[in-house]
Amino acid sequence: MNTSDLARRDKFQFSMLLNDKRYRSYTFQFFALFILICAMAYLGKNLLENLAAAGLNISYSFLGEPSGYDINQRLIEYNSQSTHLRASIVGVLNTLLVAFLGCIAATFFGVTAGILRLSNNWIVAKLMMIYVEIFRNVPVLIWILIIHSVFLAFLPQPKAFRGENPEATMLWDAFAFTGRGFYIPKPVFNDGSLIVIITFILSIIGVFAFRYYARQKLYSEGKLLETRWTSVGIFFIPTILIYFALGNPIALEYPELKGFNFKGGIHARGSLISLWFALSIYTGAFIAEVVRAGIQSVDNGQSEAAGALGMRPNFIMNLVILPQALRVIIPPLISFYLNITKNSSLALAVGYMDITGTLGGITLNQTGRAIEAVLLLMLFYLVISLSISAIMNVYNRSIMLKER
Amino acid sequence: MSGESNSFVRKEMISERIPPAAERGLFKWVRENLFSSVFNTIMTFVSLWFIYSIVVAAAPWFLNGIWDAKTIRECYDLLDGKSGACFAVLNERFPQLIYGFKYPSSEYWRPNLASILLLFALAPILFRKLPRRLLAFSAVYPFLAFWLIWGGSILTSVSAFLGCVIAIVCYRRFSSRSFAIAVLISLIAANVWWIIGGYIVDLNDSVLALKDVPSRDLGGFMLNLLLGTIAVCLSIPLGIALALGRQSGMPIIKWICVFFIEFIRGVPLITLLFVANVILAFFFPPGTSLDLILRVLIMMTFFNAAYIAEVVRGGLAALSKGQYEAADSIGLDYTQSMRFIILPQALKISIPGIVNVSVGMLKDTTLVSIISMFDLVGMIRGPILSSTDWNGVYWELFGAAAAIFFVICFSVSKYSQWLERQLETDRR
Numbered sequence: 001m002n003t004s005d006l007a008r009r010d011k012f013q014f015s016m017l018l019n020d021k022r023y024r025s026y027t028f029q030f031f032a033l034f035i036l037i038c039a040m041a042y043l044g045k046n047l048l049e050n051l052a053a054a055g056l057n058i059s060y061s062f063l064g065e066p067s068g069y070d071i072n073q074r075l076i077e078y079n080s081q082s083t084h085l086r087a088s089i090v091g092v093l094n095t096l097l098v099a100f101l102g103c104i105a106a107t108f109f110g111v112t113a114g115i116l117r118l119s120n121n122w123i124v125a126k127l128m129m130i131y132v133e134i135f136r137n138v139p140v141l142i143w144i145l146i147i148h149s150v151f152l153a154f155l156p157q158p159k160a161f162r163g164e165n166p167e168a169t170m171l172w173d174a175f176a177f178t179g180r181g182f183y184i185p186k187p188v189f190n191d192g193s194l195i196v197i198i199t200f201i202l203s204i205i206g207v208f209a210f211r212y213y214a215r216q217k218l219y220s221e222g223k224l225l226e227t228r229w230t231s232v233g234i235f236f237i238p239t240i241l242i243y244f245a246l247g248n249p250i251a252l253e254y255p256e257l258k259g260f261n262f263k264g265g266i267h268a269r270g271s272l273i274s275l276w277f278a279l280s281i282y283t284g285a286f287i288a289e290v291v292r293a294g295i296q297s298v299d300n301g302q303s304e305a306a307g308a309l310g311m312r313p314n315f316i317m318n319l320v321i322l323p324q325a326l327r328v329i330i331p332p333l334i335s336f337y338l339n340i341t342k343n344s345s346l347a348l349a350v351g352y353m354d355i356t357g358t359l360g361g362i363t364l365n366q367t368g369r370a371i372e373a374v375l376l377l378m379l380f381y382l383v384i385s386l387s388i389s390a391i392m393n394v395y396n397r398s399i400m401l402k403e404r
Numbered sequence: 405m406s407g408e409s410n411s412f413v414r415k416e417m418i419s420e421r422i423p424p425a426a427e428r429g430l431f432k433w434v435r436e437n438l439f440s441s442v443f444n445t446i447m448t449f450v451s452l453w454f455i456y457s458i459v460v461a462a463a464p465w466f467l468n469g470i471w472d473a474k475t476i477r478e479c480y481d482l483l484d485g486k487s488g489a490c491f492a493v494l495n496e497r498f499p500q501l502i503y504g505f506k507y508p509s510s511e512y513w514r515p516n517l518a519s520i521l522l523l524f525a526l527a528p529i530l531f532r533k534l535p536r537r538l539l540a541f542s543a544v545y546p547f548l549a550f551w552l553i554w555g556g557s558i559l560t561s562v563s564a565f566l567g568c569v570i571a572i573v574c575y576r577r578f579s580s581r582s583f584a585i586a587v588l589i590s591l592i593a594a595n596v597w598w599i600i601g602g603y604i605v606d607l608n609d610s611v612l613a614l615k616d617v618p619s620r621d622l623g624g625f626m627l628n629l630l631l632g633t634i635a636v637c638l639s640i641p642l643g644i645a646l647a648l649g650r651q652s653g654m655p656i657i658k659w660i661c662v663f664f665i666e667f668i669r670g671v672p673l674i675t676l677l678f679v680a681n682v683i684l685a686f687f688f689p690p691g692t693s694l695d696l697i698l699r700v701l702i703m704m705t706f707f708n709a710a711y712i713a714e715v716v717r718g719g720l721a722a723l724s725k726g727q728y729e730a731a732d733s734i735g736l737d738y739t740q741s742m743r744f745i746i747l748p749q750a751l752k753i754s755i756p757g758i759v760n761v762s763v764g765m766l767k768d769t770t771l772v773s774i775i776s777m778f779d780l781v782g783m784i785r786g787p788i789l790s791s792t793d794w795n796g797v798y799w800e801l802f803g804a805a806a807a808i809f810f811v812i813c814f815s816v817s818k819y820s821q822w823l824e825r826q827l828e829t830d831r832r
Contacts, residue, residue: 137813342672385670
């Protein structure tokens with residue numbers, strides 16, 4: 001091949017747009033973009049025409065209007081005179097509340113079941129297998145409805161706590177589990193409680209600082225400091241001393257039976273409890289499988305090698321097995337946390353007022369602002385999902401095997 | 405040999421003795437598996453107590469179950485204060501649970517036939533040992549099922565089917581020249597045929613006509629199965645295309661795919677169903693009305709496709725770079741290398757994931773009950789529980805719904821594990 005051939009080949013010809021690999025991708029992308037823009041324009045035109053025909057417009061002013069409905073489970077002040085925006089914020093907080101509680105409980109169920117599935121006790125392993133299979137293979141919506149009706153059917157009504165010889169009693173006179181929800185003591189912060197809280201936070205920091213110091217000592221001087229009991233001491237003693245020195249600034253307000261219902265304390269509605277329980281036990285079944293796979297993914301030789309070095313069993317678990325298992329466990333675990341957050345939108349089925357129930361439910365139906373409400377709803381979930389996956393990407397990069 | 409002369413050397417082997425009683429059989433198994441340590445013993449007793457309490461509570465409930473009654477009060481009368489289930493509701497409302505409350509009862513044979521044929525259509529896809537010729541039936545099946553379930557003239561289905569056949573024939577004919585041209589020609593040919601076919605169908609709309617059943621009359625578990633199957637079938641090719649798009653070197657294509665996938669995966673399915681229910685209609689030309697099932701199907705397909713795309717992307721990423729380079733070096737173009745080298749391996753890796761996602765999709769079809777469609781859960785929560793006859797029969801109904809889903813989802817996941825073992829060609 002001589003130079004003139006090369007020159008001729010490189011000269012641009014129209015047919016190269018389709019036949020030359022170097023230019024074909026540009027043609028292809030151009031067409032894709034063109035089609036996309038056309039489709040968008042077409043859909044936009046339809047949207048405008050439809051809106052005009054229905055006499056609607058896109059406006060978010062409804063968020064400032066009074067909502068006119070009540071929300072019984074709320075974390076911040078809210079009444080029916082509050083705006084739709086405030087109703088949505090109550091909903092957002094409710095979503096985050098049930099998601100947060102659900103993540104903790106699901107991790108607990110999942111880790112317990114995952115470890116027990118590997119137990120050498122045959123009957124326990126089989127029971128856990130049944131738990132995992134039953135919960136994984138039935139829709140979460142059905143579980144939410146079943147568990148909701150279980151709570152309604154089996155827990156006593158508040159009136160059962162009344163009388164000389166009541167059918168139901170409170171646990172330690174502090175917790176009441178009723179069909180209308182759980183009543184638990186509520187902390188009341190009096191003067192000086194801020195100092196107690198600050199002391200508590202400082203002692204947590206102190207624990208970490210001490211552990212860091214102990215590790216430095218171990219690495220630099222080879223001296224092993226006693227950490228466990230010292231940590232416990234740092235954690236509890238200053239806070240307890242300050243607490244009593246200031247004369248019990250934080251008190252508990254116990255729920256009490258007044259008439260036909262409980263008064264005082266924190267009232268977690270039955271809908272919150274059943275949604276929380278259903279989401280966590282359902283997701284726990286998936287987490288159990290992940291935990292099992294994570295533990296099994298660590299080669300047996302690892303623990304044998306650590307044992308050959310003379311490590312004690314808890315050191316083997318903490319320093320050898322867990323760091324390797326967690327690398328497998330954490331990424332899917334976080335995506336299950338995300339799933340809990342997204343599945344909490346099923347609150348609609350039990351009447352728990354999360355963001356889908358307020359903004360996507362009553363607000364949407366009252367104002368008729370479907371497009372705006374659903375867009376805001378999607379935006380909220382998108383922000384949560386994308387921020388969690390951003391955190392996950394950072395984490396993944398930090399635990400990636402460094403040798404590659 | 406010297407051994408022969410030594411009288412203390414044993415001449416023959418002694419047969420091995422059986423192990424001591426504590427070391428064999430059931431006793432050994434029980435000791436090792438149930439009582440190997442103090443903690444294990446406690447766990448065993450706790451589990452036994454747990455199983456016992458469940459059996460004690462559930463057994464009379466099951467055994468006293470009433471299968472024949474007209475209302476819940478009749479059930480309570482028959483039970484006479486005993487603990488017992490009222491399965492009569494399943495008996496009496498069976499058609500509603502399965503077909504919904506509007507599907508004409510004279511036509512129940514049609515969905516029945518369609519679901520039996522579904523098994524035959526799936527068989528050659530699921531089990532590769534069956535003769536390949538049966539795949540022809542699988543190709544015809546979607547059109548047949550459409551005719552059976554929605555009714556109308558068979559010509560509609562036939563014409564749709566012929567259009568697809570024409571498209572494939574055209575693609576085969578021209579694919580040797582160029583992939584793009586072949587696709588373009590086959591699309592044009594199919595559309596031309598569908599336009600012609602539409603006129604023919606309009607002229608004779610009574611050929612082998614079944615009674616028309618509008619989409620809004622579908623319901624019950626049939627609706628779950630229908631939505632699940634169609635969404636899964638449509639979303640697998642779309643998901644693969646999205647995954648390839650996300651992996652491609654063309655930035656515009658890549659970003660379109662990334663945006664689509666991340667958007668869909670970032671929002672709950674229920675918000676997409678809200679879109680289908682209240683918003684999607686705004687995006688169609690004024691005057692057209694797409695029925696709700698179709699809108700829900702579009703959204704579910706998108707939803708499932710985004711998840712499948714991520715699974716397939718995982719499979720594509722798991723292949724070593726050498727596979728791509730090897731395909732390039734023997735001169736295969738993009739389509740060929742994907743078709744013959746990359747996708748067969750990547751899809752094999754992604755099968756368990758695809759099945760998991762699809763089982764999830766089938767389970768998620770119950771969410772349509774929230775936008776007031778009457779699927780299995782919608783039927784239970786709506787017409788059945790709110791009727792005065794059966795108000796309060798939660799357990800039996802939700803238990804039955806859970807059982808139906810469990811049987812299907814569990815067998816599908818067992819199938820995927822079996823398939824995974826079948827496809828394991830590298831490590832036997």
